[in-house]
Amino acid sequence: MGTVWDRTTEFLSDNLSAIIPIAFLAIFLPSALSASIKPLTAQPGATALTVQVLSLVLMIVTLWGQLAITALALDPGSGKSAATALASKRLVPVIGLMLVLLLGMFILVLPIPVALGLAGFDFQAAMNGGAGAADLPTSVGGFLLLYCLFLTVVLIWLGARLALITPILLMEERWFGALARSFRLTRPITLKIVGVMILYVIVWGVSILAANLVFGSILRLVAEGSGPVTIGTVLTAAAVSVIGTAFSVLASAFVGRLYLAVRDAREAIVDSL
Secondary structure (H helix, E strand, O other), rough: OOOHHHHHHHHHHOOHHHHHHHHHHHHHHHHHHHHHHHHHHHOOOHHHHHHHHHHHHHHHHHHHHHHHHHHHHOOOOOOHHHHHHHHHHHHHHHHHHHHHHHHHHHHHHHHHHHHHHHHOOOOOOOHHOOHHHOOOOHHHHHHHHHHHHHHHHHHHHHHHOOOHHHHHHHOOOOHHHHHHHHHHHHHHHHHHHHHHHHHHHHHHHHHHHHHHHHHHHHHHHHOOOOOOOHHHHHHHHHHHHHHHHHHHHHHHHHHHHHHHHHHHHHHHHHHHH
16 A cells, blocks of 8 residues: 555656646536535525536536546556546446445445334424434334444445446446456455545545634635625635545545556466466
8 A cells, every 4th residue: 555655646746737637627616616506405496406406517527537537547648638538438337337336325224214214203304303203212223323333334345345446447448347346356455445445534534624614714704795605605615625626636546556556466466377
C-alpha cells in the first residue's frame, strides 16, 4: 500500500495540468451546484422533482469525472483526451453495475424495515416527525442491533473485495464479470484495503465536518440572506466541494494505481507457475 500511495502522489504531481480541468468541470462544479440546490428539495410542487432530476444528472457527471481520473491514472501516457473518451465509452456499464450493486444493498437492508413493520412501527408517523410507534419489543431491538453490526461488517468486506471494479470495467471491458475479477484480485490484500478504506473515511469525514462547521458558520454570518438558498449556503457548498473534490480525485487515482499494482503482481505469479 505504501508503494501504491507513492505511485499515486507521483501521478498526481506529474499530471496536474490534465487532472485539474476534469476535476473542476466534472467533479467540483456538479458537486457544488448539487449541494447548493439541495435545500430546494423541501419545496412543494414541481420544484422538488426538478431539483431531484437535476441532482441525478449532476451525480452522473461527477461519476464520469471520477472515471476519467481513474482512466488517466491507469494510462497517463495516453493523455486527457483518451482518458475522457474511455470514461464516456464505459459510463453505461459502470452505471448498470452500480444499479445491480444498489439492488443487492437494498436486499441486504430489507430485513430492517421488515422487522420494524412486523413490530408495529409507524413509518408514516416517523416521517412526519412523530415517535413512529410504541416502544419496540426487546427482542426486535436486539435483532436490529445485531443485524446492523453484521451488516456493517459485510458492507465493509464487500467494499474491499469490490474496490477494483471501476478500473476493471475501464481496462478489461467486462460487464458483470468485473465482480468475480475484483474478488480474485483483492483476495490477498482484503485486510489492507479495509484499513485504507477506514482511514480514508475517517479523514474525509473529519475534513468535511470541519469545513462545514468553519466555513458554514463564518459565511452565514458574513453573507446572510433569506430563503432556502442564500449566498452563504452557496459559498459554503463551494468550500466543502473543494475538499470533497480533492478526496474524490485522490481516491480515483489511488484505485487506478492499486489495480495496476495488483494486476501486475498477479500476472507475475501466474507467469512463474
